[in-house]
Amino acid sequence: MLASGSGGQEVKRLLLSVMLLAASEAESGQVHYSVPEEAKHGTFVGRIAQDLGLELEELVPRFFRVASKGRGDLLEVNLQNGILFVNSRIDREELCGRSAECSIHLEVIVDRPLQVFHVEVEVKDINDNPPMFPATQKILFISEARALDSHFSLEGAYDADIGANALLTYKLSPNEYFSLEVPTNEEQVKPLELVLKKSLDREVASKLLLVLKATDGGKPELTGTTELHITVLDANDNAPVFDKAVHRVKLLENSRNGTLVIRLNASDLDEGSNSHILYSFATDVSSNTEASFHIDSDSGEIKVNGKIDFEETKLWKLQIEAVDKGNPPMFGHCTVLIEVLDINDNAPELLVTSLSLSVPEDAPLGTVIALISVTDHDAGGNGQVTCSLTPHVPFKLVSTFKNYYSLVLDSALDRESVSDYALVVTARDGGSPSLSATASVSVEVADVNDNAPTFAQAEYTVFVKENNPPGCHIFTVSARDADAQENALVSYSLVERRVGERALSSYVSVHAESGKVYALQPLDHEELELLQFQVSARDAGVPPLGSNVTLQVFVLDENDNAPALLPLPGAGGAGGAVSELVWRSVGAGHVVAKVRAVDADSGYNAWLSYELQPAAGGARSPFRVALYTGEISTTRSLDEADSPRQRLLVLVRDHGEPALTATATVLLSLVESGQAPKASSRVLAGAAGAETALVDVNVYLIIAICAVSSLLVLTLLLYVALRCSAPPSEGACGPGKPTLVCSSAVGSWSYSQQRRQRVCSGEGPPKTDLMAFSPCVPPGSSSGDSEEQRDIFGNDVSTVILEHFLCLLIMNGGGAEREGNTESEPDAGLELTDCEIVT
Structure with a gap:
């Protein structure tokens, strides 16, 4: 993948871009790769699909996607072959600065079923930054009176790379007066120093030009240079000297302006103006240093002058000069190392990625609802974050990798109890006092058809008068379904059965939507006193659910049947006429006949009473009829004046509204003893026997x-x-x-x-x-x-x-x-x- 015509330097860089290390899965379950910085677009990183155990054919159907928080689109995956490749320029120094470790964390998400993988891509440093001195030249004034082995501080070079690529070596151009002393400790706290090896003579050489060269340890190595312009001065032969060459100070971040950092002290063995010392930052100090600190030239006090932020700069290295007022002036140098202490001034940051808009109420436990990532820019305990969820909800947070969490279903859902949840995720750091951040997550519970329609009662009693008009509304059933939308759409139907010889649907019907029950034909109390049936309610869910309710329709009686007369046994006559023989010798109160009638109605409508109609001509009859039994008896003893033929009209009346009647005719023949025919004798003998039996x-x-x-x-x-x-x-x-x-x-x-x-x-x-x-x-x-x-x-x-x-x-x-x-x-x-x- 090398471009034609590239030089040897370019070839070496491109060869470094293909050095990849595929790491095995770590204890956390992540896949580890490495890629050199500045790798070209399309550079192979790793077979991510294969390493994650995914088949190439399922990448697209399962919505394979890669998310990298705050990293843009540096890396991309080819969904055709499952290869992770470099998509845009990767600058390690821009991503991680001088941090020893630099990685890009990727989240690989696939659906059906949902899986989340964590991939760590380590960015390898290449030697792409040469050493840089603070200035291209430095001017030094050195008195000719300076003693041999005098030291003069120099500012070292800076290399943005790390490791061997940032390991610098210095070389001074050949000269007879000075040598270069390089500190041996790794921190390079002490500055570079020029050491005077031969006495200076202004008359021989008043100006010297030296070149200081810095070379890093990379391959290929890179260099940087600065010019040292030395002016040889006369007279003032004692330079100011600090009590310490290196001062170490600790300072809390966010310290207020004017806070005293340190008071420096330098001394000069000279007298007069040659011993009057002024303090200042070195001429090659950065603009950030002057914006953050201020030094008093007379007292040597260094105070805070701007914002001190641990997250931006953890260690300040200040080069301080002390110059006397001699002619020429002499300089002394020291280094102030300011270590910034972190305070808990950054609240955690939450990022919630919702994977679904709604969750079915029958979703299985462990269903992933959302992904949550949290960051805190503080260090130590101030940057250690724990996440919690609002209590009393059927969800929980599961830690997946470092500061990554999954919101999963922890217990069963019921939309009819709670249709949606407003969750609050709280991230709290370990500082004192601790800081926290919250994020709201709304979870909607989707309905499933898990509730059947229910009636308020298991049974209803309805009273309907008989002879109702066909199609009249007699009752309305109503069922309630606790589900929503189509799952709560209820329809009604009859549970068909036989009522005698006929089907139930010939008597009643029910409206499928309103639940109104109609009588299809007039009901007859004498034929059907009670009509009992069931109405079924079904919802529109899949599968549908339903329940039944029982209706008891009582048909109330109306007075639509007149009394009907019953024939007396052995009585003569036809229709409503009854013939009886009566002895003239019977006394008062003797029962001579009885009228019997029935009424097909019931209750009051079937309650009958008997009345004797007045005789023609207003003559008073010697007979009466019992009001409720229909028995005809004598009111007095019969005598010769009574007509031998008695015709009685008995009116039978029910108690309905309006009352209905029937009329019975009773013919009585009064006979003397010994005049009755044989048949009458048998009748009288039977009557006498009946009276005796009645007494017994x-x-x-x-x-x-x-x-x-x-x-x-x-x-x-x-x-x-x-x-x-x-x-x-x-x-x-x-x-x-x-x-x-x-x-x-x-x-x-x-x-x-x-x-x-x-x-x-x-x-x-x-x-x-x-x-x-x-x-x-x-x-x-x-x-x-x-x-x-x-x-x-x-x-x-x-x-x-x-x-x-x-x-x-x-x-x-x-x-x-x-x-x-x-x-x-x-x-x-x-x-x-x-x-x-x-x-």
Whole structure:
């Protein structure tokens, strides 16, 4: 790679540029190379990809890159062959000054996965700086009276190189008067000195010209020269002499102007003006010295006159002259070495390189977030820096190399708890007092779909009146997703199932976005009392997450069914007409017939009452009808004046709003004893037998009533105890405690039709139930009953016992009637399977 036509000197320099040493990995894990300074562009440094164990094919895909803090683009890597080469001029003296060690620290970063390597390239010194004297010439005035072996101080040369390249040797041009004395110690604290070997004679030689040559130890060697112009003077033969040839002083950096550094003292054996001494810096002193220090010419005091910075200059070497006022004047010299002591005046500097804008909340532990480098220009403990991170964050700092750190994930992240972190990295040095610097690092946590939509409740109860218009809105479900953006976008759908013979989607639908639930058709309480189904909520994440909520839609009854009359067993007539034979001899209160009716509705809408319509012409009828049982009985004893044919109209009314009615016609034939046909005799005999059986069963009824009442009181006490000891729980059909439907001051019962749908599940065989209605005392009324006399539903305990008694009475009465009417058909729909309270 040598250019044609280069001279021997250039050839030697270029040969030095290819001397490279590839170092093995150090204990810190770095790769070490070396390169000579002033190497040409393209000079081979090392196979960095191979030495780091990286394949050439993965350099570009893994974003192979090299970072060098504060070094510009001195070195570069060829991504095609993985070779590190010199990219621009490297000047060791510019990089490191006279430091014995000079290296360029590189950070090699590759992604997928992220790896950080540290490479150290040592810059080798070449002999590219010749020795330089402070001045090209120096003027000396020497009296002819000076004694032999007198010494005259000279300023030595300076070489910017280091090591052997800066090891100087001096040579004085041949002459008969002077020789050169070179100090032997390595620091060269003592100056070069001319030694007078032969007495001077101004009359023979008043001026002398000597050449001082300095040669360094490099190969090839470089030289520098200065001319010594010596003027031989007469008379004043005693030069000032300092008490010390070398003065060592320590001075704190940043000392204030006017701070005394040292007071010099020189003496002269002459008398008069020849012994009057003036102090000054040597004529060849640098401008920086005069800008930083001031010497008093009379007292010899040296004081601070400018900025003293340890980071710029650690050691000052001042050459001081003492001159007397003789004619000619005589000079004395000494050296003042000022060692600058470091103080902690530089805070650490932080540089943060972020590798990612956001971190997924499911990122694995150890994920590298950012790279941090720290520097401190102070020395010793003042320059030793430790880094720390703001506490209570799921991150930590890991030291990678000297003052380099990696910010890594230390514990699991949860965006729903904390969506972003504002971290503060603090770098603190070891000075006293210590100085610190901070840098802010913002880490955003990226969302992943780790939260399913959730409903406020696991189950909702909805009440809808039957006969609703199709498409009406009955409820709105809403689920919340703690994730963000698409992961929190919730859509709703029905969990399809069968409701009896039909699909759930034929009854209801749900809007996918709003969660509104609509009834697609009118609901019928008599067909479907409870519609239970589930709505599913799913988010838009990948994979999607979801949850379900249960809706219990109770269909509330409306009074849309009129009472329906039931035919009496063995009764004649058609439609609503009932025919019965009545003895004229019966007394008051005798039951002669009974009207039966049912209502397909429930609750108040199915609670029936019976009224006897006034007879035509305003005649008072000897019969009456029980308000709630429908039993027709005599109000007095029958006599001959009563018409043998009695036609009664019974109005059956429910308690809905508005009330619906039905009318039953009862035809009664009054007959005398012995005039009834045989069929009537059998009927009367059956009636008499029924009355006898009814008398016999009353004893059992009284015993049963007592047993049931005792059982009821025991049940109530047990229920109250459990209710006080445990919190209320929701029933299988929905929330809320059971309530008893109230009617009026006396109870009533109504046999309901068979249900097509089973409550709660919507399935199962139909059943026939007996709904019990108890009286309800309006709020605020003073009934005189104490609170202890009421059951858990607020009803009077005695009323409840009476209701159970009436219930058993009717049940047994129906049985007695069936026993008496042996030839009649069984009552349709009157079989009591259970007696339950409507909730």
